[in-house]
Amino acid sequence: xxxxxxxxxxxxxxxxxxxxxxxxxxxxxxxxxxxxxxxxxxxxxxxxxxxxxxxxxxxxxxxxxxxxxxxxxxxxxxxxxxxxxxxxxxxxxxxxxxxx
Amino acid sequence: xxxxxxxxxxxxxxxxxxxxxxxxxxxxxxxxxxxxxxxxxxxxxxxxxxxxxxxxxxxxxxxxxxxxxxxxxxxxxxxxxxxxxxxxxxxxxxxxxxxxxxxxxxxxxxxxxxxxxxxxxxxxxxxxxxxxxxxxxxxxxxxxxxxxxxxxxxxxxxxxxxxxxxxxxxxxxxxxxxxxxxxxxxxxxxxxxxxxxxxxxxxxxxxxxxxxxxxxxx
Amino acid sequence: xxxxxxxxxxxxxxxxxxxxxxxxxxxxxxxxxxxxxxxxxxxxxxxxxxxxxxxxxxxxxxxxxxxxxxxxxxxxxxxxxxxxxxxxxxxxxxxxxxxxx
Numbered sequence: 001x002x003x004x005x006x007x008x009x010x011x012x013x014x015x016x017x018x019x020x021x022x023x024x025x026x027x028x029x030x031x032x033x034x035x036x037x038x039x040x041x042x043x044x045x046x047x048x049x050x051x052x053x054x055x056x057x058x059x060x061x062x063x064x065x066x067x068x069x070x071x072x073x074x075x076x077x078x079x080x081x082x083x084x085x086x087x088x089x090x091x092x093x094x095x096x097x098x099x100x
Numbered sequence: 101x102x103x104x105x106x107x108x109x110x111x112x113x114x115x116x117x118x119x120x121x122x123x124x125x126x127x128x129x130x131x132x133x134x135x136x137x138x139x140x141x142x143x144x145x146x147x148x149x150x151x152x153x154x155x156x157x158x159x160x161x162x163x164x165x166x167x168x169x170x171x172x173x174x175x176x177x178x179x180x181x182x183x184x185x186x187x188x189x190x191x192x193x194x195x196x197x198x199x200x201x202x203x204x205x206x207x208x209x210x211x212x213x214x215x216x217x218x219x220x221x222x223x224x225x226x227x228x229x230x231x232x233x234x235x236x237x238x239x240x241x242x243x244x245x246x247x248x249x250x251x252x253x254x255x256x257x258x259x260x261x262x263x264x265x266x267x268x269x270x271x272x273x274x275x276x277x278x279x280x281x282x283x284x285x286x287x288x289x290x291x292x293x294x295x296x297x298x299x300x301x302x303x304x305x306x307x308x309x310x311x312x313x314x315x316x317x318x
Numbered sequence: 319x320x321x322x323x324x325x326x327x328x329x330x331x332x333x334x335x336x337x338x339x340x341x342x343x344x345x346x347x348x349x350x351x352x353x354x355x356x357x358x359x360x361x362x363x364x365x366x367x368x369x370x371x372x373x374x375x376x377x378x379x380x381x382x383x384x385x386x387x388x389x390x391x392x393x394x395x396x397x398x399x400x401x402x403x404x405x406x407x408x409x410x411x412x413x414x415x416x417x418x419x
Contacts, residue, residue, distance in 0.1 A: 023319060027363065027367040029224065029276050029277050030276075031223050031224060032326070033250065033326045034274075045278065046206065046278075048278045051277065054361045055363040056367065057364060066277055066278060068208075077251050077327065081254070081255070082253070082254050083267070086269055087270075088250060088273075088274065089272070090273070091275075091276055091278065092277075093277070133382070133383050134343040135408040135411050136390070136404065136408055138408075138411050139404050139407035140389065140390070140393070142407060143403055143404065144350065149354070149359065149398050149399075150350070150353040150354065154356065154357070155350060158348070158349035158352040161352075162345060162349060163345075224323055225323065235340055235348070238334075238338070239334055239336075243325060243330050244332060244333045246325050247325045247327065247328040247329070250326045251326070256333055259332055260335060274326065
C-alpha cells in the first residue's frame with residue numbers, strides 16, 4: 001500500500017448518492033446497470049488504488065475512496081419481480097458518485 | 101518438481117478423450133489449451149521470469165483452499181459469540197486470527213437473519229473469496245448466474261431449491277471491487293448442542309455464497 | 319454501451335448448478351497468473367482488462383480458456399513472451415508428446 005494521501009473524502013454513511021450516468025471507454029468497475037441510479041451509502045470501505053489506472057499498468061495513485069452503496073431493487077430495474085424491500089449492494093469509487 | 105508438474109498436465113492430456121466426450125467438446129480444442137498452459141510455463145521458466153518453485157507454491161496454495169475453511173469459520177462464529185462479533189465487524193482481521201489471508205482484498209461477512217437473506221455475485225468477472233472457499237464453481241462464473249443474480253435473485257435462488265419468503269429481504273451483493281463476501285448463514289434450529297466440528301459438516305459452499313441454506317435434517 | 323463482460327441484468331438461461339473439478343491445465347494457468355502477480359509483473363486489474371478486451375469469440379469460451387487467451391495477450395504486451403514464441407513452443411510440446419519422449 002502506498003503512503004500517498006488519497007483525495008478528500010466526500011461522503012458519509014447514510015448519504016444519498018447518485019452514480020454518474022456516463023459510459024467512458026476502458027476498464028471500469030462500475031457496472032452498466034447501476035449508472036445513473038440513486039442509493040444510500042451503507043459503509044465506507046477504505047481508500048484503494050484506482051483500478052481504472054492499474055488496469056493499464058499505471059500505479060493507481062492517488063488512492064480513491066470506496067463506498068458500499070445500497071440500492072432498492074425497484075429503483076434499479078423497471079418491473080423488478082420481487083417485494084418492495086429487496087436491495088442490492090455494490091462498491092462504488094468516489095469519483096463515480098455525486099450527492100443526490 | 102517442474103517435471104512433476106509437467107507430468108501431471110501431460111498425463112491428463114492422454115486421458116482426454118474420455119473426459120471431454122460428454123461435454124460435446126472438440127477434443128483438439130481443449131488439447132490446444134493444455135499445450136498452451138505447458139508452453140507458457142516452460143517459456144516463463146526458461147526466461148527466468150518465474151521459477152518452478154513459485155508455480156508450485158501457487159498450485160499448493162490453491163489446493164489447500166476450499167469450502168472446509170469457510171465452514172470452519174462459520175461453525176466458529178456459531179459457537180463463539182465474541183468471534184462472531186469480530187467476524188462481522190472486521191472479517192479480514194477475524195479470519196486472519198485463523199491464519200487465513202485475504203491476499204490484498206478485504207473480507208466482508210454478511211449475516212443472514214430472520215429478516216434478511218444475503219446472496220453474492222460478481223457481475224463483471226467472477227470475484228470470489230478464493231483464499232477461503234478455493235476456486236469458484238462453474239455456475240458462479242457462468243453468464244446465467246452473473247447476468248440474472250442481480251435482476252431476478254429470487255428466481256435464481258429457486259433454481260438452487262431455495263425459497264425466500266416474501267416478507268424477508270433478499271439482499272444481493274455485487275462483488276465488483278476490492279471487497280470479498282462471505283455469507284454467515286443462520287444456524288439451523290435443533291443444532292444448539294452440536295459442537296463446531298459437527299456444525300461445520302452442514303455448512304456447504306453454496307450456503308456461504310448465499311444460494312442455499314444449511315440442512316441439519318440429514 | 320454495455321460491454322461484453324458487464325452482463326448484470328442481461329437475459330440468460332437457467333443456472334446449471336453442477337460443477338466439474340478444475341482441470342490440471344486450468345490450475346496451471348491460474349498458478350502462472352498468480353506467480354506473475356506475486357512478482358508484481360502484472361496486476362489483477364490488467365488481467366481483467368485483457369479479458370474484457372478479448373474478441374467476443376474468445377471471451378465467450380470456457381472461463382479458463384478465456385484466461386489463457388488474456389494471459390498470452392498480456393505476456394506479449396509486457397514483453398515477457400510473444401504469441402509467436404508461445405505458438406512454436408506449443409508445436410514443440412505437441413511433437414514431444416506424440417513422440418513419447
